[in-house]
Amino acid sequence: MSIPPYRQPDVPVSAAAAAAAAAPVTPPTERFATRTSGMIASEIRALFAVASRPEVVSLAGGMPNLAALPLESLSVEVADLVARDGQVALQYGSAQGVPRLREQICEVMREEGIEADPNDVVVTVGSQMALDLITRIFCDPDDVILAEGPSYVGALGSFAAYQARVVHVAMDDHGLVPELLEEALRSLAARGVTPKFLYTIPNFHNPAGVTMAVERRQRVLDLCAEYGVGVVEDNPYGLLGFTGKVYPALRSLDRDVVYLGSFSKTFASGLRVGWALVPPAVRDRLVLAAESATLCPPSFTQMLVSRYLENHDWRAQIKTFTEAYRERRDAMISALETHLPEGCSWTVPDGGFYVWLTVPEGVDSKAMLPRAVTARVAYASGTGFYADGLGSRQLRLSYCYPTPERITEGVRRLAGVLEAELDVMTTFGIRGRADSPALQGGPQAPSPDTA
Amino acid sequence: MTDRTVAVLAGGLSHEREVSLRSGRRLAGALRGAGLDVREWDADASLIERLRTDRPDAAVVALHGGEGENGSIQAVLELLDIPFVGTSARASRRAWDKPTAKAEFARAGLSTPDWVALPHTTFRELGAQAMLDAMVERLGLPLMVKPDQGGSALGARVVRASAGVPGAMVSGRANPDTVRAERGGGGTEVAVSVVDDGPAGPRALPPVEVDVPGGVYDYTARYTQGAATFHCPARLPEETLTLLQETALQTHRLLGLRDLSRMDAVVDAEGRVQILEVNVSPGLTDTSLLPTAVTTAGMDLGELFAALVERAVERG
Numbered sequence: 001m002s003i004p005p006y007r008q009p010d011v012p013v014s015a016a017a018a019a020a021a022a023a024p025v026t027p028p029t030e031r032f033a034t035r036t037s038g039m040i041a042s043e044i045r046a047l048f049a050v051a052s053r054p055e056v057v058s059l060a061g062g063m064p065n066l067a068a069l070p071l072e073s074l075s076v077e078v079a080d081l082v083a084r085d086g087q088v089a090l091q092y093g094s095a096q097g098v099p100r101l102r103e104q105i106c107e108v109m110r111e112e113g114i115e116a117d118p119n120d121v122v123v124t125v126g127s128q129m130a131l132d133l134i135t136r137i138f139c140d141p142d143d144v145i146l147a148e149g150p151s152y153v154g155a156l157g158s159f160a161a162y163q164a165r166v167v168h169v170a171m172d173d174h175g176l177v178p179e180l181l182e183e184a185l186r187s188l189a190a191r192g193v194t195p196k197f198l199y200t201i202p203n204f205h206n207p208a209g210v211t212m213a214v215e216r217r218q219r220v221l222d223l224c225a226e227y228g229v230g231v232v233e234d235n236p237y238g239l240l241g242f243t244g245k246v247y248p249a250l251r252s253l254d255r256d257v258v259y260l261g262s263f264s265k266t267f268a269s270g271l272r273v274g275w276a277l278v279p280p281a282v283r284d285r286l287v288l289a290a291e292s293a294t295l296c297p298p299s300f301t302q303m304l305v306s307r308y309l310e311n312h313d314w315r316a317q318i319k320t321f322t323e324a325y326r327e328r329r330d331a332m333i334s335a336l337e338t339h340l341p342e343g344c345s346w347t348v349p350d351g352g353f354y355v356w357l358t359v360p361e362g363v364d365s366k367a368m369l370p371r372a373v374t375a376r377v378a379y380a381s382g383t384g385f386y387a388d389g390l391g392s393r394q395l396r397l398s399y400c401y402p403t404p405e406r407i408t409e410g411v412r413r414l415a416g417v418l419e420a421e422l423d424v425m426t427t428f429g430i431r432g433r434a435d436s437p438a439l440q441g442g443p444q445a446p447s448p449d450t451a
Numbered sequence: 452m453t454d455r456t457v458a459v460l461a462g463g464l465s466h467e468r469e470v471s472l473r474s475g476r477r478l479a480g481a482l483r484g485a486g487l488d489v490r491e492w493d494a495d496a497s498l499i500e501r502l503r504t505d506r507p508d509a510a511v512v513a514l515h516g517g518e519g520e521n522g523s524i525q526a527v528l529e530l531l532d533i534p535f536v537g538t539s540a541r542a543s544r545r546a547w548d549k550p551t552a553k554a555e556f557a558r559a560g561l562s563t564p565d566w567v568a569l570p571h572t573t574f575r576e577l578g579a580q581a582m583l584d585a586m587v588e589r590l591g592l593p594l595m596v597k598p599d600q601g602g603s604a605l606g607a608r609v610v611r612a613s614a615g616v617p618g619a620m621v622s623g624r625a626n627p628d629t630v631r632a633e634r635g636g637g638g639t640e641v642a643v644s645v646v647d648d649g650p651a652g653p654r655a656l657p658p659v660e661v662d663v664p665g666g667v668y669d670y671t672a673r674y675t676q677g678a679a680t681f682h683c684p685a686r687l688p689e690e691t692l693t694l695l696q697e698t699a700l701q702t703h704r705l706l707g708l709r710d711l712s713r714m715d716a717v718v719d720a721e722g723r724v725q726i727l728e729v730n731v732s733p734g735l736t737d738t739s740l741l742p743t744a745v746t747t748a749g750m751d752l753g754e755l756f757a758a759l760v761e762r763a764v765e766r767g
Contacts, residue, residue, distance in 0.1 A: 032677075041674035049469035053495070056464075367622035370466055421621075427575040428583075428617040442671055 035141075035163050042442025044381065047369055051378035051446070057410030059397040060378040061446040062206065062353055064265050065328075068320045070312070077307050085303060093299040095291035097123025097275070101306040105275050108309070109261065112238055113252035116277050122286050123297045127236060127262040127274030132158045133289045134197075134232055134258060134276065139164040144195040146184060148176050150356070150385030150394065152206050152234065153445040155199055159387070166387035167195065173347065175212030176200060178219040185227040197230035197258070203247050204237040204352025207385050207396035211350065214247060221254045236262040236274075239318050241351035242326040255279060263305055265353075266318050269448075271301040325353065331404035332397060335411035341418055346397075353400040356382075358393055359418060362430055365395040366444070368421050377413035384444025455487050457760050458507040458533075460524060462493035465517030470674065474735035475513040477742070481753035482511075487760065494518060502531050509763045510535040511756060512732055520732050521547040534763040536756065538731040542707035546731050549631060552706060556726050559705055561698060563726045564717075565590055568631040574620070583616050586632055593635040596623040609635055609667055638717035638725065640668055641685050642740040643699035644733060645712045648758040653703055655696035656744035660685030674738055681740070683747040691722050702729045710759050713741055 051058040081089055096102070102118035109116055124130040131154065139145065141163035147155065149168025159166055167188065169181050181198070188195060200220070202212040212220070224231050233250040238261075241247070251259040262274040278286055290297075308314065332355055336346055343360030357379075359365060366381040380398070382391030397414075399407055459482065461475020462468055479489045492501055494514055502510070510533050518524050522544035528535045538546065546552050550568045557563060567586050574582050587594070596619040597607040608619045620630055640661040647653040660682040663672045672678045684692055699714040706712075706729060713733035717725045733741040735752070745752050 030677075040678065041671050043670035046469040046670065046674075047466055049472065050464055050466060053464055053468075364622060373466060423575075424571055424621050427571060428579045428620050430617050430621060442675075 035161055038160050038442070040442045042444065044366065044369060044384070044445075045443045045447065047373050048378065048446040050373050052449075056373065056376045056378055057402060057406050057413060058378045058446075059332075059399070059402070059407070059410050059414070060380045061401065061448075062398055063401050063449070064269050064353075065321070065324055065401050066268060068317070068324060069268065070317075073312070074308070077311065078304060081300070081303055081307060089300045089303045091299060093296045093302070095294075095296045096287050097121065097297055098299060098302040098306060101273075101302045101309075102275075104306055104309045105261065105277075108239075108266075108314075109249070109251075109259070109277065112235070112246055112249040114249050114259065114277070115252075120277055120280060120283055122276045122278065122283065122290060123302055124274050124276060124290065125294060125297050126264060126269075126272040127234065127260040127276070128154055128158070129290075129293065129297075130260045130274055130276035131155055131232075131234065132161070133286055133293065134260075135159055135162045135164060137282070137285050137289050138196045138230070144188060144193050146181070146195045146198040146229065147387075148200060148205065148208070149388075150207050150382060150391055151199065151387075152201060153380075153384050153443075155234065156385070156387050157443075159199075164196070168386060168388060168390070169198075171205070171208055171210055173210055175202060175205065175210050175216060176220060178216050178223060181220060182223050185223060185229065189227060194227065195229050197232045198224050199232045199234065200250070201234045201237075202250055203235055204240060204349055205354075206237070206352065207354050207380065207382075208356045209347040209349035209352065209354045210356075211247060217248065217250055218253055221250060221257070225254075225256075230258065231256070232258045232260065234260045236260075236265050237352035239266055240322050240325060240353075242322055242329065243350055245350075251277060258282065266321070267305060267308060267314070271305060273297070273301050273305045322351070325351075325400060328399040328402070328404055328407055329355075331407045332399040332411060335408040339412050339415035341415065341422060344418070353398050355397045355399065357395050357397055359395065360422060361393060362425055363418065363421050364392045366392060368417065371421070372414060372417045375413050375417045377410045377417065379414065380445045455509065455757075455760060455764065456505075456507040457482060457487050457489055458502070458505070458510045459489055459491050459513055460494055460498070460510055460519070461491060461513040462495070463514040463516075463518055463524075464494070465515065465519065467516035467519075470734055470736060471513055471515045471519065473737075474515065474739070477737065478511060478513050478735050478752070478756060481751070482756055482760070483753075485751070485753035485757040487757055494524060499527065499531070502528075502533055507533065509533070509760045511760065512537050513735060515732055515734060520730070534767055536710050536759045536763045538709045538712070539707070542709070543731050546706045546708065546712075546729055549728055552729060553726075555705055556702065559701065561701060561705075561726055562723055564595075564634040564636065566631055566633040568629055570629045579617070579620075583613075583620070587613050587616060590632060590634045594619075595633040595635040596620060597631055597633070598623060598629075607669065633727075636717065636719060636725065638719040639685065639687060641687075641695060641716050641718060642744075643695050643714045643716065644741040644744045645699050645703040645708070645714070646745075646755060646759070647703075647710050648755055648762065653700055655699045656741075657684040657747045658687070658692055658695045658699075659683040659740045659743050659747075660687070661740070674736070676738060679738075681743050683743050685718075687718060688722070691718060691724075694722075695724055698724050698726065702726060710762065711741070 051060050102121040105121050106116045106118050135158045139162045143164045145159050145164050145166050147166050148171050169184050251257040256279050259277040346355050346357045366383050369381050380396040382394030459475050459479045461471045479491045482489045512519055522540040525540035525543050553563045594610045608623050610616050610619045641658045643658045644656045645653050661668055662680040702714050703712045713730045715727040742752055
C-alpha cells in the first residue's frame with residue numbers, strides 16, 4: 001500500500017518564533033550553580049509516583065505509621081495552644097528554638113544516657129535541616145566526609161549540595177567495622193587528607209537495618225579522635241528498638257560528638273521538629289547559620305511538641321509505635337524467609353524501619369525496579385544509598401507503613417519479579433555477572449511523601 | 452466562552468504516571484483558561500462511576516503509556532458513549548504496538564529504522580547467543596534496545612558494543628517480555644505534531660528539533676528543564692521541514708489517528724526521514740514537544756484543545 005504525499009496546509013509560524021528560529025526555545029539554564037548538577041529529573045523518582053497508588057505495595061518509602069496517634073486529644077491541645085498562647089505561638093521566636101522545648105529535648109536524650117545543657121541544643125526544621133547546617137558550617141567543596149556504606153540518602157544529598165566528597169566505610173551485622181574505619185583513616189592520612197567528620201547512624205540504621213555493637217562505639221570514637229576527625233551521630237530511630245533495649249548514644253560517651261535528633265519518628269513527622277546537640281564551641285556558629293536559613297524554627301510546632309511532651313505519656317506512645325513496627329518487621333522477615341529465591345540475604349533489624357536486602361549476583365536492583373512496579377511492588381534500589389555507584393545488588397525494604405498483610409503480599413510479588421529476572425539472566429548467559437545500570441541520573445530514592 | 456464540561460484523564464498506573472499527571476495539570480489549566488469547566492480524574496477504580504454519573508460533555512485522555520495509549524481507556528469511553536479527544540480505541544491499539552506500526556510505515560514506503568522484536572521465550576527456546584549474534588549482524592551497532600511498548604524513553608538503552616547486548620536485553624525489557632532492538636543511527640532528532648482542529652483537515656505543526664548535549668534523549672534529558680534544547684522550527688533546510696511535515700501527516704492518516712498525534716523521527720546526514728514512532732497521547736508538560744510546536748505556530752494550547760473538545764462533541 002502506498003499513500004500519496006499530503007499537501008501540508010499553511011501553518012503559520014508566529015513572527016516572534018520565526019525571528020527567534022535560530023535561538024533555542026528552552027531557556028538557558030547555565031546560570032545554575034555547579035553544585036545543583038545532580039538536581040535533575042529522575043526516572044526512578046518518577047516510578048515512585050506509581051508506587052503511591054493503592055494497587056502497588058510500596059516497600060519503598062520511609063513514612064512513619066501515625067495511625068496510633070491520639071488525634072482527638074491533640075486537637076484539643078492545638079486549640080488550647082492558639083487560645084492561650086497564640087500571641088507567642090504565631091510570632092517569630094529565637095533562632096535557637098523555644099527554651100522550654102530545649103529543656104524537654106534534654107529529658108528525651110537522657111533516655112539514651114546523654115547529659116546535656118539546654119543551651120547547647122539548637123532546634124531545627126526536622127533533623128534534615130540540622131544535617132544541612134552542620135555540613136554548611138564544616139564543609140568546603142572537596143572536603144571529605146566519612147559515612148557508612150550504605151548511608152542515609154538525605155545526608156548524601158546534603159553532602160552533595162555542599163560539594164563534599166563522601167568516602168564510605170563498610171558495615172557488617174554489627175554496624176560500622178572499626179578496622180575498616182581505621183584503614184580508611186590511615187589511607188586518607190597517607191594522602192594528607194583529614195576528613196571533616198564521620199557521619200554515622202549507630203542505631204537501627206537507615207537503610208542497612210543494623211546497629212553498631214556497643215563494644216565498638218568507644219573504639220570508633222577513639223579512632224576519630226586519634227585522626228582529628230569529628231563525629232556526627234544521626235539518631236532518629238534510637239528509641240524505636242523492639243527489645244526494649246536503648247543503646248547508649250555516642251554522645252553519651254564523648255561530649256564532642258555532634259548529635260542529631262528528631263521527633264519525626266517518635267511523634268509526628270509533619271511537624272518538622274528536630275534538633276542538634278552540639279559542643280559549645282560549635283553552637284554560636286550553628287545558630288547564626290540557622291538564622292540565615294530560616295530566621296527561626298516555627299514557634300507553633302515547637303510549642304505543640306512541648307505541650308505533647310508535657311501532657312501526654314510520650315514514652316507509652318513510643319511503645320505503641322514500636323509494637324506496631326515490630327509486628328511489621330516480623331511479617332517482612334517471615335515473608336522473606338518463605339518467598340525469596342536462593343542467593344538472597346538480608347539484615348534482621350531489632351528496631352527502626354528498614355531491612356537491607358542483597359539479591360543474587362548479577363541482578364541489578366535499579367534496572368529491575370520498573371518491572372517490580374509493573375508487578376505492583378516498589379522498593380528503594382541500593383545505588384541511591386551510596387555516593388560512589390555501589391549498591392546495585394542491594395535494595396531497601398521498608399516495613400514501617402503498610403499493614404503486615406500487605407507486606408507479605410509485597411514480598412511475594414517481589415519474589416516473583418526476582419525469579420523472572422533470574423530466569424531472563426540465565427537465558428542471556430549473564431547470571432552472576434554484573435551489568436551497568438540502565439537508569440541513571442537524579443534522585444534514586446522516594447520523596448518524603450512517598451509511603 | 453463555553454459551558455462545556457470536560458474531564459481530563461491523567462495519572463493511571465503506567466510508569467509514565469508522573470509525566471501524565473504533569474500533562475494533565477497543564478492541560479486542565481489551559482482548558483480552564485479557555486473557559487471550559489474542567490474536572491481532573493485519575494484512571495482508577497472510581498473512574499467509570501464518575502464518568503457515568505457526571506457525564507462530562509467530553510473527555511481528554513492525558514494518560515501516557517499503558518491504558519492511555521493502548522486503546523483501553525478509549526474503549527471504555529466508547530463503551531460509555533462519552534465523546535473524547537484523540538484516536539479511537541482500535542487505531543490506538545494499532546499505533547501502540549510498535550512493530551505493527553513500523554510494518555505499516557515500511558509497507559507505505561516510509562523509512563523506519565530496521566528492527567527486531569522478540570519475546571524472551573524465543574531467546575530461551577532457540578538459544579540466546581546465536582539470536583543476538585544474528586541480530587547484531589543484521590542491524591549493526593549502535594543498537595537501541597527498548598521495551599516493545601511504552602514511551603518517555605523509559606527503559607531505553609543505547610548499546611555500542613556487542614558485549615553490552617545481553618545486559619541490555621535483560622534490563623531493557625518490560626512486561627510483557629518482548630524487547631525491541633532497533634538500528635540506532637546518528638542524525639537530527641525531531642518531533643512533528645499533527646493537529647486536526649479545523650475544517651481544513653489535519654495539519655502538521657512546525658517540527659521541533661531536540662538537541663541533547665549527551666546525545667541521548669533519555670528520561671532525565673526529557674524532563675529536566677534546560678537539559679535538552681529545543682529549536683522550533685528545526686534547524687534544517689526548508690524542503691526537509693516540509694518533508695517532515697508531510698511524513699507526519701502520512702503517518703497520522705496511515706494509522707487512522709484522530710485529532711492529534713506526534714511523530715518522532717531522525718533526519719540522517721542525507722536528509723532522509725527515519726520514523727521512530729508515532730504517539731497518540733503526546734506529552735503536554737512544560738518540557739514537552741507538542742506544546743512547544745503549538746507556541747511556535749502562534750497558537751494557544753487551551754484554545755487548541757477547546758477546539759478539539761468541540762469537534763469531539765460534534766462527532767458524538
